[in-house]
Amino acid sequence: MQKILNYINGAYCEPHSGKWLDNYNPSNGEVYSQIANSDATDIANAYEAAKEAFPIWSNTTIEERSRILLKIADLIEEKMVDLAKAEAKDNGKPLNLALTVDIPRASSNFRFFGNAITQFSSEAHESIGLQTMNFTLRQPLGVVGCISPWNLPLYLFTWKIAPAIAAGNTVVAKPSEVTPLTAFLLGEICTEAGLPKGVLNIVHGTGPSAGQAIVEHPNIKAISFTGGTKTGEHIARTAAPMFKKLSLELGGKNPNLIFADCDYETMLNVTVKSSFANQGQICLCGSRIFVEKPIYEKFKKDFIAKIAALKVGDPFDADTNLGALVSKPHLEKVQSYIKIAQEEGGTILYGGNPVTVKGLENGYYLEPTIIEVYDDQCRVNQEEIFGPVVTIMPFETEEEALRMANSVKYGLSATLWTTHLDRTMRLSKQLEAGIVWVNTWLNRDLRTPFGGMKDSGVGREGGFDALRFFTEPKNVCIKYT
């Protein structure tokens, strides 16, 4: 059986413990590989390799760093099909999605930061009349930790690693133990691209063991984490006494506000995606849909018809719209919320049942599910489900829509459908979200700040924000006569 090995100091190696975890294929429920079950010793080894590589890498010219990052981007593109197949098998997502979204974005992450680092510069402030000149160095932090989740495996893993190494840091990174395969494959791509050994070290294993050891390591200077809010809270508690820099991209329960004056057809098509792309397992999915009363009944009917036409099936079939959920425990968690919805008095307008796919009877499939709710404070409207489940509810006024949109503990993204300019401006300012999309969804320009407010996280990634996170500003003040 295939072994998912650690990649430390430029070479693949077994975990120190000699222990392995089962890796499941969500499409058929079978174990198909073994994952290194690493512990604090593996993290310490990875740290040592990263520490040794740091003085050389941090003094490598920007041009050379950029050249290597661009080469990694090229190699990911060259290996697109193999990587996409690996992602679909490991995660259960449709191959088409991996081919058009996940792997192209992983390549773009390296290409973007390979270029961005050549434009990242220090600031200077001349204190006129005082004969002093200040300039601010932006120095790499040292060894940093990157911890990523299972929903967009290579996409989010590289979203952290690329800016970290572009800025001159060396990295100890851990992908999710639920989807480690493409991170494993990234090791050989980095070697082929000529990334010096020790610059990127990839350690596999569980959160409480390998992940915790990264966060606890006293000399790992910063942690960039994407995952659940509870885990983020735990990481913050562990890291705070060591004054580590933290970037936490956490959960979401994002509102999708639909006004009667919107471009209806575009809204309907995009709302299908923002509800169920990647089986709804994207922290940015619009899982709470609020529709202005005059078009509510029409929307309900049209939305149900669109969803009924989606195909749940084998991730490798070209016409599959929704593949498998990522794991059995996750499927059970999502199903438990459908039960809660019924207990709370919600109406299941569509879906709610597991799907049996011929030849893949033990896979983790679930119908896309639409729940009509009558109180925006109910649990299914407040708690992150992170699956193919959306709630819908009508509203009468802009004020009511805004109040409900903001009445959750999360604040990651919000989507607004309207052609009314004043309303766009008013609501964009008042929505409690780090990202507001108007008449679009998941429309990404990698230069923009990305992250959430409230329980959706701390800090911003993307563009120069990421490069600023992965560097320490040091001001030098010179007095001259």
Ligand SMILES: NC(=O)C1=CN([C@@H]2O[C@H](COP(=O)(O)OP(=O)(O)OC[C@H]3O[C@@H](n4cnc5c(N)ncnc54)[C@H](O)[C@@H]3O)[C@@H](O)[C@H]2O)C=CC1
């Ligand atoms: N992007 C997002 O917003 C994501 C949100 N979630 C939410 O979180 C829920 C739980 O999913 P999980 O897979 O359990 O996510 P998680 O937050 O536990 O996992 C994310 C990453 O953190 C690591 N991790 C876990 N515990 C850690 C610790 N103590 N120290 C350091 N690293 C640790 C994991 O190994 C994984 O690499 C989901 O049902 C979903 O609601 C999950 C994944 C992504």
Ligand SMILES: O=C(O)/C=C/C=C(\O)C(=O)O
């Ligand atoms: O950077 C993006 O485009 C998307 C990020 C998505 C997540 O962070 C997530 O789903 O967890």
